[in-house]
Amino acid sequence: MKNKQTNTPYIYTYVHHKNEHDLCRMEMRSFFGFDTQLxxxxxxxxxxxxRSPFIEDRLEVIYEAESISELKEMIKDMKINxxxxxxxxxxxxxxxxIKKIPHSERRQVERELGLIIDGEPDLDNPEAVYGLVxxxxxxxxxxxxKSVSVWSEHVHKPNSYSTALNTRVARAIANIAxxxxxxxxxxxxxxGIGTxxxxxLSMGIDIAGRDINPSVCVGARENIAYFNLEGTITNGPISEVSEHYDVCIIDLPYNLYTHITREEQFDIIKHARRIADKCIFVxxxxxxxxxxxxxxxxxxxxxxxxxxxxxQILLCE
Structure with missing residues (x-):
């Protein structure tokens, strides 16, 4: 799942809830180095x-033209595998x-281009899908x-609690990190319970989990196993972590329950600085x-x- 920079332009479309606007843009900046209000x-x-809870479609551009007729000339000799x-x-x-194209007009242009390609059209179960925009x-x-909403399956984990991050936010945070x-x-x-x-883990990220609460660790392990993922959850405070990592992700909303003090927050942050080069704080x-x-x-x-x-989500280095 390495993000590769190529000579081929890619076009991505985005959809998000109103309250996810800023998070979506922060994920954009992490993936692409810039964001857009579009x-x-x-x-x-x-x-x-x-990978993204916000990306809907991706087009790997092969041809670019000023008109459909010009595009037809380009693709008529295209060989498909x-x-x-x-x-x-x-x-x-x-x-x-750019206003959406009505359904009937989209179907018409799809048919026009589809009939030019040398191959067998299959609208139900095609081996290859070509996009047009x-x-x-x-x-x-x-x-x-087309994006697959893998994260939506993770909503139904066996262990959860009301103030935990939702799966969309958790996925975006993992991408930013x-x-x-x-x-x-x-x-x-x-x-916590491993959101x-x-x-x-579902995106192939090499991540270790840890929590100071042993019963919460059990719940996190059950959640990981439930989705047939493999990962390690250890029990203990951050102060006992001795290994060094490239990045650390720390969600601090549990102070709603434990009334964590500023001193305790600072202690966690200091240890994050010790064990990782980069950290996401929530x-x-x-x-x-x-x-x-x-x-x-x-x-x-x-x-x-x-x-x-x-x-607040802070990216710190």
């Missing part, structure tokens, strides 16, 4: 769309200021990938001064809301 972006960086295929136009929603008076055609998986070791030393750990309180005093520099941030809770 609901699509173009980048040479290849990201599996199923599949026995069956279909063409899908994903202007089914407004993309920025128009943006800013240009047409783009290429290999299409580890945008490219290869060679990165991560730890969640206050993992972030489950999302990270907090319902402002901890900028503690983070900076521990030697971190806040390089990005956003807020996300869950009912009455407003969480």
């Amino acid at each position: 609901n699509y972006l173009m980048s040479p960086i290849r990201v599996d769309p199923s 599949a026995s069956t295929y279909k063409v899908y136009c994903f202007n089914r929603m407004d993309l920025g200021e 128009t943006l800013n008076n240009r047409w783009y055609f290429g290999k299409y990938t 580890v945008p490219s998986v290869n060679g990165i070791r991560a730890i969640d030393p206050c993992c 972030v750990v489950v999302e990270a 907090t319902i309180e402002t901890i900028d001064d503690l983070v900076e005093e521990a030697g971190f520099r806040i390089t990005d941030r956003c807020i996300t809301k869950k009912h009455l809770f407003v969480r």
